[in-house]
Amino acid sequence: MLTSKQKKYLKSQAHALKPLVLVGKSGVNSQSIKNINEALAHHELIKIKFIAFKTEKDELQESILKETNSEFVGMIGHVLTIYSQAEEKEDRKYTLPI
Numbered sequence: 001m002l003t004s005k006q007k008k009y010l011k012s013q014a015h016a017l018k019p020l021v022l023v024g025k026s027g028v029n030s031q032s033i034k035n036i037n038e039a040l041a042h043h044e045l046i047k048i049k050f051i052a053f054k055t056e057k058d059e060l061q062e063s064i065l066k067e068t069n070s071e072f073v074g075m076i077g078h079v080l081t082i083y084s085q086a087e088e089k090e091d092r093k094y095t096l097p098i
Contacts, residue, residue, distance in 0.1 A: 002071050002083070006096045010045055010073045013094060014081045019049035027053055028060050033067050040070055040084040044093050050078040 002010070020039045023032060039046045048064065050057045061080055065072055070084040086092045 007073055009097050010083050014045055017047050019047040019079055021048045023048060023050045023053060025052045028063055036068050040068060044086055045083045048080045054078050
């Protein structure tokens with residue numbers, strides 16, 4: 001679970017990032033979860049943009065977080081920011097404040 005200080009840090013780091021995964025008319029399916037997991041493994045901090053299903057984004061957000069074992073950082077408009085720390089210490093791109 002991220003603290004508010006850690007979320008604030010990650011939001012500042014995510015500011016310049018572009019969405020890596022787009023949720024379109026096919027919604028959140030096994031392929032989109034696979035894409036999200038690959039993006040998290042490579043980047044740790046990613047943005048997901050909801051092009052469709054904008055009214056259901058809160059429910060989809062919960063399923064994304066659960067299925068990818070990631071942490072919620074923030075939601076601005078229709079863009080969700082999530083974080084998943086790399087398991088190997090040398091692979092980590094972000095040093096979270098304590």
